Amino acid sequence: MPDLEGQAARGGLWAAGETALVRGLELFRYVAIARLLVPSQIGLFTFGIITLSVVKRFSNLGIDAAIIAQDGDIDRQLDTAFSLQIVRSLVLAGLLYVAAPIPAAVFGDESVVRLVRLIAIIPLIDTVENPATVVFEKELNFRRRSLFRISGVLANAAVSVALAYRFRSVDALVAGVLAGAAVHTVVSHLLTDHSPWPSLDIEQMRTLFDYGKWLTGSSIVSWIYREGDDALVGAVVGSAGLAYYRSAFQFGQAPQSELTGVVSEVAFPTYAQVKDDAHALLVGYRRTLAVAVTAVFPAAVGTALVAPVFVPVVLGPGWEPTIRPLQIIALAAIGHAVAATAGSLWQALDRPDLSTKTQTLSMVVLAVTAVPATLAYGVVGTATAVTVTAFAVAPVRILLVGRLLDTSIPSLLTPLAGPALATGLMAAAVAPTVTALPTTLLGLLGSIGVGVVAYGAALVALDATRLGALDPVRELLTALR
Numbered sequence: 001m002p003d004l005e006g007q008a009a010r011g012g013l014w015a016a017g018e019t020a021l022v023r024g025l026e027l028f029r030y031v032a033i034a035r036l037l038v039p040s041q042i043g044l045f046t047f048g049i050i051t052l053s054v055v056k057r058f059s060n061l062g063i064d065a066a067i068i069a070q071d072g073d074i075d076r077q078l079d080t081a082f083s084l085q086i087v088r089s090l091v092l093a094g095l096l097y098v099a100a101p102i103p104a105a106v107f108g109d110e111s112v113v114r115l116v117r118l119i120a121i122i123p124l125i126d127t128v129e130n131p132a133t134v135v136f137e138k139e140l141n142f143r144r145r146s147l148f149r150i151s152g153v154l155a156n157a158a159v160s161v162a163l164a165y166r167f168r169s170v171d172a173l174v175a176g177v178l179a180g181a182a183v184h185t186v187v188s189h190l191l192t193d194h195s196p197w198p199s200l201d202i203e204q205m206r207t208l209f210d211y212g213k214w215l216t217g218s219s220i221v222s223w224i225y226r227e228g229d230d231a232l233v234g235a236v237v238g239s240a241g242l243a244y245y246r247s248a249f250q251f252g253q254a255p256q257s258e259l260t261g262v263v264s265e266v267a268f269p270t271y272a273q274v275k276d277d278a279h280a281l282l283v284g285y286r287r288t289l290a291v292a293v294t295a296v297f298p299a300a301v302g303t304a305l306v307a308p309v310f311v312p313v314v315l316g317p318g319w320e321p322t323i324r325p326l327q328i329i330a331l332a333a334i335g336h337a338v339a340a341t342a343g344s345l346w347q348a349l350d351r352p353d354l355s356t357k358t359q360t361l362s363m364v365v366l367a368v369t370a371v372p373a374t375l376a377y378g379v380v381g382t383a384t385a386v387t388v389t390a391f392a393v394a395p396v397r398i399l400l401v402g403r404l405l406d407t408s409i410p411s412l413l414t415p416l417a418g419p420a421l422a423t424g425l426m427a428a429a430v431a432p433t434v435t436a437l438p439t440t441l442l443g444l445l446g447s448i449g450v451g452v453v454a455y456g457a458a459l460v461a462l463d464a465t466r467l468g469a470l471d472p473v474r475e476l477l478t479a480l481r
Helices: 005-036 039-058 063-069 074-098 101-107 111-119 121-126 131-138 142-167 171-190 202-237 239-252 254-273 278-315 320-330 332-348 352-377 379-405 409-436 441-463 471-480
Strands: none
Touching: 005 039, 005 142, 005 239, 005 278, 039 074, 039 101, 039 111, 039 171, 039 202, 039 239, 063 074, 063 131, 063 202, 074 111, 074 121, 074 131, 074 202, 101 111, 101 202, 111 121, 111 171, 121 171, 131 142, 142 171, 202 239, 202 352, 202 379, 239 278, 239 320, 239 379, 278 320, 278 332, 278 379, 278 409, 278 441, 320 332, 320 379, 332 352, 332 379, 352 379, 379 409, 409 441
């Protein structure tokens, strides 16, 4: 991909910076809220967000991915997308308002009705958001995409934390989400050149639907796999248990998942531009996988090791039940790092059905393991089921990538060797450090510092072997130059 390497690398830096800032804001917000509200309040809010995500995911039409992957009249596509967006958002708002008693019955808390009806305002705000923001990814314009995404997260964090400090109420979290949606909508019009106008272009709708139908199925299955565990914990354990589990997920898996998400977001439009060049696709996939695992492997293992210090220092007293599920679920990111890079390749090659099929497999494995594990062991059982599922499905996705690119599995997985060994050496240095240092902020920072130094030194040492552990870093710098 010689003509695209520099563009993709610069996009990767913007995406990485965006993700770091967004994740930092989200984690700041979460930590502040954890210290201002009690776990049951945070769990109650999560009930409402789960309900919103259900209706959004089950009605996802895959339009954005279709616009990115396909050629054609972009103005026609965007106007058609705007029409579909208006109809979908209005339907979602009405459905949330009318069906609010259902999640209240599922979670066993009547206060969920009022909360869900407040959250129903969010789709109404989304109705007029400019769909042209999808062009940022299609054209690898990650600078504008970063400004768009960060604006909403910043508004959400500022409003929710300020109101939580003032009123100590779960309504502060709802107000933050509404503020973020409103700012997103305004900024979407300020950053884009296209002014959307509703269009009933049946031919264009058919084209977008034809591509997006598999992504609709994938979105449904993905929700069951990624958020069905939240619903299960909320229904079985209650609002406080859900807060503990969500905290474990936020700090254990989500940060690492964001890293692989950055790589995949940059890779998708890049793959789409070279999808007829088999060699370029293979080289690009290996680089994508190498960058992902180099970042995720140490982050996942390091998080698991420092969890006993991290939880009391960062979240404060009362959050100790988060420690064990955090240690377990952090390791799931290793399996996800290996598996997640396949999705963007499949979309670019017009095979989104593979994402749906493998996510269906993930859903089945998780359902079989999570229900009995949660009933028997609570949030620890759920975290274990999620991690087992991640490691069980990753080999299947890699096998499908190998067949699609007509290459051997060892050839695909070679980039994993260096980061895996370096992570093992890092763990050997960090484990005794966590035990020796006090449970304070300085102790936590000391353990993290030891991990960073140990991992970096291990990569340098292993780079002298045939493993080429620093190759992902070198290739990124070369592309930038």
